[in-house]
Amino acid sequence: xxxxxxxxxxxxxxxHVPEPKFRPGDTVDFGEVDVPPAGSVRRPDTADKAQDFxxxxxxxxxxxxxxxxxxxxxxxxLSPDALRRMxxxxxxxxxxxxxxxxxxxxxxxxxxxxxxxxxxxxxGAAAALADxxxxxxxxxxxxxxxxxxxxxxxxxxxIYSNNGDKLQGKQLPIMYSERRFSFFSISGNLTTQxxxxxxxAMASASRGDTRIASTxxxxxxxxxxxxxxxxxxxxxxxxPVIFNVVNNQWAISSFSGxxxxxxxxxxxxxxxxxxxxxxVDGNDALAVYAAMSWAAERARTNQGPTLIEHFTYRxxxxxxxxxxxxxxxxGEPTAWPLGDPVTRLKDHLIALGEWDEERHVAQxxxxxEMVRDAQKEAEKNGIxxxxxxxxxxxxxxxxFEEMPWHLRExxxxxxxxxxxxxxxxxxx
Amino acid sequence: MSDVIETEAGAADTGTTRMNMIQAINSALDVMMAxxxxxxxxxxxxxxxxxxxxxxxxxxxxxxxxxxxxxxxTECGIIGVAVGMGAYxxxxxxxxxxxxxxxxxxxxxxxxxxxxxxxxxGEFIAPMTIxxxxxxxxxxxxxxxxxxxxxxxxxxxxxxxxxxxxYDAKGLLIAAIEDNDPTIFFEPKRIYNGPFNGHWxxxxxxxxxxxxxxxxxxxxxxxxxxxNVVRAGEALTIxxxxxxxxxxxxxxxxxxxxxxxxxxxxxxxxxxxxxxESVKKTGRCMIxxxxxxxxxxxxxxSALVQERCFYHLEAPIERVTGFDTPYPHSLEWAYFPGPVRxxxxxxxxxxx
Ligand SMILES: Cc1ncc(C[n+]2csc(CCOP(=O)(O)OP(=O)(O)O)c2C)c(N)n1
Ligand SMILES: [Mg+2]
Numbered sequence: 001x002x003x004x005x006x007x008x009x010x011x012x013x014x015x016h017v018p019e020p021k022f023r024p025g026d027t028v029d030f031g032e033v034d035v036p037p038a039g040s041v042r043r044p045d046t047a048d049k050a051q052d053f054x055x056x057x058x059x060x061x062x063x064x065x066x067x068x069x070x071x072x073x074x075x076x077x078l079s080p081d082a083l084r085r086m087x088x089x090x091x092x093x094x095x096x097x098x099x100x101x102x103x104x105x106x107x108x109x110x111x112x113x114x115x116x117x118x119x120x121x122x123x124g125a126a127a128a129l130a131d132x133x134x135x136x137x138x139x140x141x142x143x144x145x146x147x148x149x150x151x152x153x154x155x156x157x158x159i160y161s162n163n164g165d166k167l168q169g170k171q172l173p174i175m176y177s178e179r180r181f182s183f184f185s186i187s188g189n190l191t192t193q194x195x196x197x198x199x200x201a202m203a204s205a206s207r208g209d210t211r212i213a214s215t216x217x218x219x220x221x222x223x224x225x226x227x228x229x230x231x232x233x234x235x236x237x238x239x240p241v242i243f244n245v246v247n248n249q250w251a252i253s254s255f256s257g258x259x260x261x262x263x264x265x266x267x268x269x270x271x272x273x274x275x276x277x278x279x280v281d282g283n284d285a286l287a288v289y290a291a292m293s294w295a296a297e298r299a300r301t302n303q304g305p306t307l308i309e310h311f312t313y314r315x316x317x318x319x320x321x322x323x324x325x326x327x328x329x330x331g332e333p334t335a336w337p338l339g340d341p342v343t344r345l346k347d348h349l350i351a352l353g354e355w356d357e358e359r360h361v362a363q364x365x366x367x368x369e370m371v372r373d374a375q376k377e378a379e380k381n382g383i384x385x386x387x388x389x390x391x392x393x394x395x396x397x398x399x400f401e402e403m404p405w406h407l408r409e410x411x412x413x414x415x416x417x418x419x420x421x422x423x424x425x426x427x428x
Numbered sequence: 429m430s431d432v433i434e435t436e437a438g439a440a441d442t443g444t445t446r447m448n449m450i451q452a453i454n455s456a457l458d459v460m461m462a463x464x465x466x467x468x469x470x471x472x473x474x475x476x477x478x479x480x481x482x483x484x485x486x487x488x489x490x491x492x493x494x495x496x497x498x499x500x501x502t503e504c505g506i507i508g509v510a511v512g513m514g515a516y517x518x519x520x521x522x523x524x525x526x527x528x529x530x531x532x533x534x535x536x537x538x539x540x541x542x543x544x545x546x547x548x549x550g551e552f553i554a555p556m557t558i559x560x561x562x563x564x565x566x567x568x569x570x571x572x573x574x575x576x577x578x579x580x581x582x583x584x585x586x587x588x589x590x591x592x593x594x595y596d597a598k599g600l601l602i603a604a605i606e607d608n609d610p611t612i613f614f615e616p617k618r619i620y621n622g623p624f625n626g627h628w629x630x631x632x633x634x635x636x637x638x639x640x641x642x643x644x645x646x647x648x649x650x651x652x653x654x655x656n657v658v659r660a661g662e663a664l665t666i667x668x669x670x671x672x673x674x675x676x677x678x679x680x681x682x683x684x685x686x687x688x689x690x691x692x693x694x695x696x697x698x699x700x701x702x703x704x705e706s707v708k709k710t711g712r713c714m715i716x717x718x719x720x721x722x723x724x725x726x727x728x729x730s731a732l733v734q735e736r737c738f739y740h741l742e743a744p745i746e747r748v749t750g751f752d753t754p755y756p757h758s759l760e761w762a763y764f765p766g767p768v769r770x771x772x773x774x775x776x777x778x779x780x
Contacts, residue, residue: 015494110567161758169758172569188571189529190501223500225532253477254498327477384758395759399752406722410751417768
């Protein structure tokens with residue numbers, strides 16, 4: 001631009017591109033992460049108007065304090081049995097993840113995703129919801145299925161795409177569908193479940209049902225248009241739905257700043273829509289439980305939707321296809337200021353005198369054996385290997401309710417190819 | 429291949445090197461970013477990390493983070509923003525992480541980018557090149573395997589390009605970036621690392637011995653709209669693109685049929701002259717793509733050949749495609765139009 005341009009005197013604009021605090025090799029100091037003391041956040045009445053507690057979107061509901069006590073107005077005052085159940089379920093998710101991750105590494109399946117460090121988010125939620133409240137999860141809420149008693153073998157069969165897989169090997173591993181556990185079919189396409197959950201909730205309300213819906217997505221996924229469509233519908237119809245944003249700081253290699261976290265919180269997304277927003281310590285199972293129960297009560301009493309940001313940390317890679325050492329400091333997981341959710345609940349139970357290290361070790365061993373036994377059982381149905389486990393013609397099942405002529409023709413063609421190939425696959 | 433190289437007069441003659449398709453794409457982006465300050469690269473995970481397939485590795489470091497950056501996870505946003513950048517005068521090269529995730533962007537692409545030139549009488553254009561890995565064969569299940577090219581070829585105002593070798597990938601990508609119209613550049617991810625011939629149960633090959641893996645280091649173009657005769661022959665014409673080029677070559681070799689194989693390289697605009705010339709010569713035409721059959725690009729090809737070469741045809745046109753189902757996870761190889769399916773069609777078309 002020539003200097004006689006009328007704007008020549010103006011300061012040039014510059015483009016801001018977010019950058020995370022730490023990259024590989026950096027020493028990590030999470031001192032800037034604002035962690036209010038446990039028990040310091042008020043608990044509004046579930047009948048209060050969303051705009052009257054908008055400030056809660058900018059703080060953090062926490063129950064477990066530094067001395068492992070449950071404190072403050074959000075303490076759900078759960079029985080020791082209920083606490084032990086949550087602890088056990090979290091430990092079970094962890095054992096399951098560990099085993100299945102290893103199975104992928106051993107070439108037994110194509111893909112796996114762990115939820116290490118985020119177990120409290122789904123276990124706390126499942127404990128607070130009724131078992132028949134409908135869940136529209138993302139791919140990291142295996143804890144809900146485990147809480148609701150889904151047999152581990154069934155989950156593994158799906159992961160192996162074997163002949164015990166009721167999804168007939170059609171879906172990528174961990175993309176479960178479990179209607180019997182009120183768990184919607186998981187999609188690979190991010191955030192599509194959000195408006196679907198609202199639709200389910202609207203349907204439930206319109207029929208005078210008492211069940212509510214709950215949905216989850218990652219903080220990165222809040223950028224998708226579907227997230228915003230969902231919030232608009234939900235506020236318009238006061239849908240009985242709980243929106244969970246699992247802010248685990250990373251979306252594959254992109255830190256939360258690429259979803260807007262440099263400017264505000266994810267809970268604050270609720271405010272513009274007039275929706276109740278809460279931000280909770282996602283590594284505190286009691287805080288998650290308390291927030292979910294509160295949101296569920298709002299939904300059940302026709303106060304409408306709540307958005308909960310679960311502030312947590314993805315302690316490992318995005319999936320088995322990812323190597324986080326390429327883009328973030330290896331020091332992050334251990335430096336995370338909110339600690340480990342399993343350890344925190346365990347320490348709380350020990351502080352209550354309701355648990356001890358020996359029982360914990362014994363439980364871990366028992367769970368590891370349980371998972372190993374389930375794995376042996378599942379592997380009797382086969383592991384992923386070039387389509388040996390599904391009858392070939394199932395490839396065409398479920399495209400439509402009834403098969404039109406063109407699919408029938410293609411199905412016949414496929415069977416003739418199989419004959420011609422000289423290696424007909426076993427039809428088990 | 430030398431007939432299609434368009435090296436620029438005065439461009440540094442930098443010699444060639446061995447590249448796989450990822451490296452060739454990376455090199456194309458690098459060359460274009462160095463030549464044209466208006467070229468910017470953006471998409472999910474493309475910045476610091478360099479993309480989930482590493483196609484943009486090192487570019488942010490070299491060209492700066494205001495020219496190579498991560499985006500929020502919103503495909504609609506990515507393409508919408510690219511329209512606006514194009515309106516300003518930039519030449520964005522957005523990446524959609526997998527073709528399977530391009531659907532949220534359809535409105536911005538179909539209603540906006542594709543029609544901007546038309547509806548503004550050329551006042552505004554959308555000179556973007558959307559790169560996206562596509563196709564199956566990697567056990568990616570239904571959301572990492574699709575071949576949606578037919579959706580885009582159906583939209584007026586969008587060009588659709590699909591390379592089959594590292595050499596073509598680089599030359600076509602440079603041509604697409606320089607092109608002033610919105611272009612979808614689908615990268616067949618199954619052949620990122622090597623020319624997959626359809627035999628999934630045999631050892632994988634890499635690009636190190638393939639002539640298409642020899643890639644000039646500097647600037648060159650493979651023009652859009654020009655097919656490549658990858659095998660000359662008399663018995664029939666096979667029209668294909670992407671991964672299927674290599675599968676077809678192998679099938680033909682194994683069957684001992686003297687086929688002429690055209691790698692279309694660009695679906696829109698299509699090299700209709702090359703197609704006509706070949707089909708009129710051989711009298712038979714087989715069309716092969718991995719995408720689903722109904723309303724696939726093969727249907728368009730078949731109609732064109734029928735319209736223009738009918739009196740030269742000695743047998744009905746054959747279409748070999750993926751089945752009309754979502755891409756399955758475990759039965760991937762039953763779905764994939766591999767050597768058996770193509771071989772059967774070859775027998776059939778040669779019978780008459
Ligand atoms: C529509 C769509 N775009 C892109 C992707 C690729 N993708 C899969 S997971 C992911 C990151 C999601 O991050 P976040 O929402 O934070 O969830 P997290 O993995 O951290 O649980 C991306 C980009 C996808 N699956 N779907
Ligand atoms: Mg995340």
